[in-house]
Amino acid sequence: MPIRSEWKLAREGWTLDTTVRLLQSTAFNPLVTLPLFLAANYTEQGAQLVAQHGTAGRAVEALLALGVLNSVSGWLDDKVMNNFKGDEWDWKKExxxxxxxxxxxxxxxxxxxxxxxxxxxxxxxxxxxxxxxxxxxxxxxxxxxxxxxxxxxxxxxxxxxxxxxxxxxxxxxxxxxxxxxxxxxxxxxxxxxxxxxxxxxxxxxxxxxxxxxxxxxxxxxxxxxxxxxxxxxxxxxxxxxxxxxxxxxxxxxxxxxxxxxxxxxxxxxxxxxxxxxxxxxxxxxxxxxxxxxxxxxxxxxxxxxxxxxxxxxxxxxxxxxxxxxxxxxxxxxxxxxxxxxxxxxxxxxxxxxxxxxxxxxxxxxxx
CATH class of the missing domain: 3.40.50.720 (NAD(P)-binding Rossmann-like Domain)
Incomplete structure (x- = not known):
């Protein structure tokens, strides 16, 4: 009974968690929205698209900001809860x-x-x-x-x-x-x-x-x-x-x-x-x-x-x-x-x- 892959649909089926995880890995993922933001602001073609579709450009900026805030919050959660200290585990001895x-x-x-x-x-x-x-x-x-x-x-x-x-x-x-x-x-x-x-x-x-x-x-x-x-x-x-x-x-x-x-x-x-x-x-x-x-x-x-x-x-x-x-x-x-x-x-x-x-x-x- 190996641990189920996170890329598989949950045993419980399609749930609200599934939807949220999908959004976190796409729309709210800075690795996805940052390239779009850079292209929109630093390429000629991107600037033209933003001029034509201003609402979409603002949406990308908002999603990038929210994604970065979520990532920073998650990073802080982990670091603070672990007192900014790492440790080593040897599962043959634990x-x-x-x-x-x-x-x-x-x-x-x-x-x-x-x-x-x-x-x-x-x-x-x-x-x-x-x-x-x-x-x-x-x-x-x-x-x-x-x-x-x-x-x-x-x-x-x-x-x-x-x-x-x-x-x-x-x-x-x-x-x-x-x-x-x-x-x-x-x-x-x-x-x-x-x-x-x-x-x-x-x-x-x-x-x-x-x-x-x-x-x-x-x-x-x-x-x-x-x-x-x-x-x-x-x-x-x-x-x-x-x-x-x-x-x-x-x-x-x-x-x-x-x-x-x-x-x-x-x-x-x-x-x-x-x-x-x-x-x-x-x-x-x-x-x-x-x-x-x-x-x-x-x-x-x-x-x-x-x-x-x-x-x-x-x-x-x-x-x-x-x-x-x-x-x-x-x-x-x-x-x-x-x-x-x-x-x-x-x-x-x-x-x-x-x-x-x-x-x-x-x-x-x-x-």
């Missing part, structure tokens, strides 16, 4: 940890990395749902339990050495309203989606900081930017994961003096995994999300990823809208969870016993 790597998006991440012979450690309460390639190692871990995280982390270091990349990918959702959610539901959601990020970072970041080399990837969600009914706890936990990423990025530089330790944030929309089966919006394929994460990891540079890419221009900006518009937007999401029947793994640490209290959407995994 060790990548993927939480929730037994299935879903995590499974695709693991297999893409394994195809390149990269050593991968999977932390998951489920057994692998696929045959592990030679470079993949599984460690049983209940991510809702700090003692289990500590035990699995110790076993991992003993077997493989200190990890250099941590991908916090595991997640869970219960799909209940605020009044229907039990204490166990809330603790499970926040333990897996938020607190596990802290506990795993505390285990693996010190060695990365000491070497001034490493990466931590936070797989959050667009739900961290916008809250919908019947998933308030999930949205809140993902908002906390986004804040974790943002705070970690600046602490690495200002507190730990480790400017080469990279941070990557992925905020993806609804993805076609068992966790969100039946969710009522347009969807992404898990392979699409996994490929973007793996490409960012292999670049070895900090990044902020969003899928669909065009959602970046809308969803995170909602909080800057007038309050009435925000409220109307959230009310418009009232039906997205109506047909949801997603499944999740219930961690043994939740003490649910023999399927007691587990709805049909849950999967009990015994230790």
């Amino acid at each position: 060790v990548v940890v993927v939480t929730g790597g037994a299935d879903g998006i995590g499974k695709r991440i693991v297999l893409l990395l394994a195809e390149k012979g990269i050593k991968v450690a999977v932390l998951d309460v489920q057994q692998l749902t696929y045959e592990a390639p030679p470079s993949v190692h599984y460690f049983h871990c209940d991510l809702a339990s700090k003692p289990s995280i500590l035990s699995a982390s110790s076993a991992l270091r003993t077997a493989l050495g200190a990890p250099t990349v941590l991908i916090n990918n595991a997640g869970c959702a219960r799909g209940k309203t605020i009044l229907n959610a039990t204490e166990a539901d809330l603790r499970l959601t926040f333990n897996v989606n938020t607190l596990a990020h802290y506990f795993l970072a505390q285990q693996f970041l010190p060695s990365m900081i000491a070497a001034n080399h490493g990466m931590l990837v936070t797989v959050a969600s667009l739900a961290g930017y916008i809250t919908a009914p019947s998933m308030v706890d999930y949205c809140a936990s993902k908002a906390a994961a986004i804040a974790f990423h943002e705070g970690l990025a600046v602490e690495l530089v200002t507190r730990y003096r480790a400017p080469k330790v990279r941070t990557v944030l992925m905020t993806q929309g609804y993805t076609r995994t068992a966790l969100f089966e039946g969710f009522g919006t347009a969807s992404l394929y898990p392979e699409t999300v996994a490929e973007e994460i793996v490409k960012a990891v292999l670049k070895g540079r900090s990044a902020q990823l969003c899928l669909p890419e065009t959602a970046w221009g809308i969803v995170p900006k909602v909080r800057g809208w007038p309050v009435w518009a925000q409220y109307a937007f959230r009310k418009g999401l009232k039906d997205v969870m109506k047909t949801w029947n997603g499944r999740q793994v219930v961690q043994p640490s939740e003490n649910v016993g023999e399927k007691k209290g587990i709805e049909e959407s849950g999967v009990l995994v015994k230790e």
Whole structure:
């Protein structure tokens, strides 16, 4: 399952992202508009055409200016997020940890990395749902339990050495309203989606900081930017994961003096995994999300990823809208969870016993 070429149509078909990418590579690409601008201004034939078609000439100038501004902004994003410092990665020696790597998006991440012979450690309460390639190692871990995280982390270091990349990918959702959610539901959601990020970072970041080399990837969600009914706890936990990423990025530089330790944030929309089966919006394929994460990891540079890419221009900006518009937007999401029947793994640490209290959407995994 090699990484899909960027020149191929997306698995999701022709989308708004496809249109925007096409425009970025043509009309808003300075490599295309600059020659046209130079020809229009510094050749006799070009000057004649501009005199005859003044609107077209002005359009080329505007497109060139916008393209240059976009390129400069992208350059600044990359340089500032990476503290204007480069680093070298030897993927024969790096060790990548993927939480929730037994299935879903995590499974695709693991297999893409394994195809390149990269050593991968999977932390998951489920057994692998696929045959592990030679470079993949599984460690049983209940991510809702700090003692289990500590035990699995110790076993991992003993077997493989200190990890250099941590991908916090595991997640869970219960799909209940605020009044229907039990204490166990809330603790499970926040333990897996938020607190596990802290506990795993505390285990693996010190060695990365000491070497001034490493990466931590936070797989959050667009739900961290916008809250919908019947998933308030999930949205809140993902908002906390986004804040974790943002705070970690600046602490690495200002507190730990480790400017080469990279941070990557992925905020993806609804993805076609068992966790969100039946969710009522347009969807992404898990392979699409996994490929973007793996490409960012292999670049070895900090990044902020969003899928669909065009959602970046809308969803995170909602909080800057007038309050009435925000409220109307959230009310418009009232039906997205109506047909949801997603499944999740219930961690043994939740003490649910023999399927007691587990709805049909849950999967009990015994230790």
